[in-house]
Amino acid sequence: MPWHRCRERLIESAIRLCGVSSIAIVALIFLFLIKEGLGLLMTMPLAEFLGGQRWHPISEPPRFGILPLILGSLAVTAGATILSVPLGIASALFIAEIATGWTKEALKTGIELLAAIPSVVLGFIGMTILVPIVKTTFGLPTGLTAMTGSIMLAFMAMPTIVSITEDALVAVPKSHREAALALGATRWQMMFRILLPAAGSGIVAAVMLGIGRVIGETMAVMMVTGNAAVIPKTVLQPVRTMTATIAAEMGETVRGSDHYAALFAIGIVLFAISFAINMVADLILHRERS
């Protein structure tokens, strides 16, 4: 075989290996989670794990009910979504349609830089600045609440939402805009009635990916949400998220114990949730392309 063909084959198989290995790694991670976490279901029924209201991992006997943790994660995530989606879409509209020249460039870079701030730094800022503000503004007994976590996480979801939404807006054909303006629509009507619906699926995907980023975030939420495992009635209450529970308790567990298995089982639940979110985002993006 001539040398260049041989080289071609080699490169091709190397690239194939890279592609396959990332899928293989995801599959292996999932198998590992299942293997370590399923042991728990031998000792307690699934309904008691998912629906149990008490999380007392080190008591005798231990209680592994993760309903407060699931609701805690959902409360923080929902709050962050409500804050970041309107802001994110508005920023993307401004960057894509209104801003020109250096304003546009500065805004784009600035928002992308926001994604580069390590979450522990955001958590630290939240703890020292935001927590006291939340406490005094709402007259709460403590500023370590679900809402504090939501605000911090909204900052983290923003870059994802803004950049993907902006891409979707830019991808709308110019003829749509021209037709709308030619028919006498104002710029606002054009953006709101034509552009946003046309870019709809891209925007939904942006929101989903933003949510995916938020629900898996650990460090910042652990620092500002108070970590009390109660079922939240309002967002101005402390909550404990699934990610913070795993991070705070994993170091202490002995390999193979029930507590260890329970933390892995929480990992499976988290994995399932983010998998579902990514799946929905992917389906929507594909629908747009076809």
Added chain:
Amino acid sequence: MRNALRGIWMTMLVMSSASCALAEESLQGAIQIKGSDTMVNLIQAWAEAFMAKHPRVFVAVTGGGSGTGIAALISGTCDIAASSRKITQKELAAASAMGAVPQEFTVALDGLAVVVHPTNPIKQLTLQQLAELFTGAITNWRDIGGEDRMVVLLSREVNSGSHVYFKEHVLGASQEFAPEALLLPSSQAIADEVAGNPAAIGYYGMGYANAGNAVLAVAKTVSDAAIAPSEDAVRTGTYPISRPLFLYVREASRGAVNAFLDFVQSPEGQVVVRQIDFVPLTPRS
């Protein structure tokens, strides 16, 4: 003359080889210590004093909580585990399954200080009241003679020896912390939150007490006198929430680790204990 010179040479040679031998005998190596957050400042101070004496030994200290330290000792990722509670039967069983026989050393004493904001009018509590507060039976300061405010409970995460000790000795082993209790990741986080929150109550090793937190006196029962955590009260056990602090090693230990354990129990090591505001094993002489 010649002989005299040779004599001097010989002596110098012998002396220099002897000093060589001494240098070779002196300790070297690295010691990994992991565990109790309560003890992390104390152990850091011990490590610095020990490394000053034995420059060829490197002592690395990490926190993470007593449970974390003992788990690391069992899995063999540290040489010494620091713990503010006794090792449990479960952990001993796990250790022997991994082929380790943990050895226990009592190295200092500590009182768990219960702290509130300095403006809180409450100055003392009984163990019973503490248990009622932290299990959530009492939710308003008014109910124990304070201001009309909701109580904000501050606890440590479950990997903390202080959490376990407080649960067993104040709440009672079968009782649970109120789910509303905030679980903070470090003693310093509790000190910071108490300093800024008039409704908060928390606990930590008495070494963390500072001007921004008011330390409560604690009484065993209503008829006993309330005692503030002090060196004497902790050593004699009159302060109700006193506890020993431990170091654990995997098995009968080797060179540098052994020297470190000897050092912390020596009078020199115990002076460090007092400097860091914990309680030495033996009274001031």
